[in-house]
Amino acid sequence: MKLVLVDDDEVLLRTLARRFCQAGHQVVTFAEPCQAAALIAEQGDAYLLDLRFASQSGLGFIEPLRAALPDCRIVLLTGYGSIANAVQAVKRGADDYLTKPVDFQQLQQVLCGEQASTTELTEMLTPVQLEWEHIQRVLAEHGGNISQTARALGMHRRTLQRKLLKRRP
Numbered sequence: 001m002k003l004v005l006v007d008d009d010e011v012l013l014r015t016l017a018r019r020f021c022q023a024g025h026q027v028v029t030f031a032e033p034c035q036a037a038a039l040i041a042e043q044g045d046a047y048l049l050d051l052r053f054a055s056q057s058g059l060g061f062i063e064p065l066r067a068a069l070p071d072c073r074i075v076l077l078t079g080y081g082s083i084a085n086a087v088q089a090v091k092r093g094a095d096d097y098l099t100k101p102v103d104f105q106q107l108q109q110v111l112c113g114e115q116a117s118t119t120e121l122t123e124m125l126t127p128v129q130l131e132w133e134h135i136q137r138v139l140a141e142h143g144g145n146i147s148q149t150a151r152a153l154g155m156h157r158r159t160l161q162r163k164l165l166k167r168r169p
Contacts, residue, residue, distance in 0.1 A: 002026045003111060004044035006034075006061070007077070008054045012100075016048070019104055036064035044072060046111040049094075051078035051085060059089060066093035073113050077102065083133045084140070135163060 003025050007013045010031050017027045028042050033054045039047065039061055047065055049058030058076050065074055073096075076089045081099035089097045096110050135153065142148040146164075150157040 001045045001112065002028070002043070004028045004030070004039055004042045004047045006030045006039065006048065006053055006058065007050040008032075008052075009050070016104075016107075020108070023108060036061050039065060040068040043069070046073035046075070046113075048107075048111060049074065049076050051076055051080060051089075059085070059092060062089060062092040062094050073111055075107075075110055077107075082136070083130075084137050132163075135160070139164075 003020055005013055005016055005020075005027060006029075007016075008031055013029050013031050017029050020027045028044065030039065033056050047061070049061055051058045058078075062074055062076070065072065074094045075096045075098060076085075076094050077098050077100060078085065079100040081097075086097040095113075098107065098110065135149070138152050139146075139149045142152060146160060147157055150160040153160065
């Protein structure tokens with residue numbers, strides 16, 4: 001099976017490439033920004049895309065890949081997991097969405113289409129993280145307007161502002 005790995009973390013990329021080669025797969029890697037056409041030209045059986053790939057987003061590669069190669073597997077891998085990103089990836093045509101760190105065996109099974117990811121994203125998030133994701137989704141729905149978002153969430157505007165000033169849990 002031909003795998004195309006797209007990630008700007010060169011250490012992770014080399015490690016994954018070595019492991020997949022040892023497992024008998026043909027591997028092509030991209031560590032620098034590229035165009036979707038370059039990925040399509042590889043005609044991979046499966047694509048592992050990093051969500052935050054240098055100055056690009058792995059989300060931008062999903063639709064062109066799906067249109068050109070409808071039978072390939074597309075998996076988005078990220079260290080910045082969120083429900084909103086997972087939903088967006090699946091809506092664009094990704095087969096799966098995994099968060100780093102990921103078990104190599106699970107990654108291999110998902111890329112080969114042997115199983116869907118066994119852990120739901122919501123099972124991996126704590127209640128505080130789920131609240132953060134919900135706030136971010138509602139904020140996006142209201143175009144970043146704090147007052148409208150606070151009203152929609154049923155909380156005081158200042159409370160919402162304090163929550164938003166904190167780093168993502």
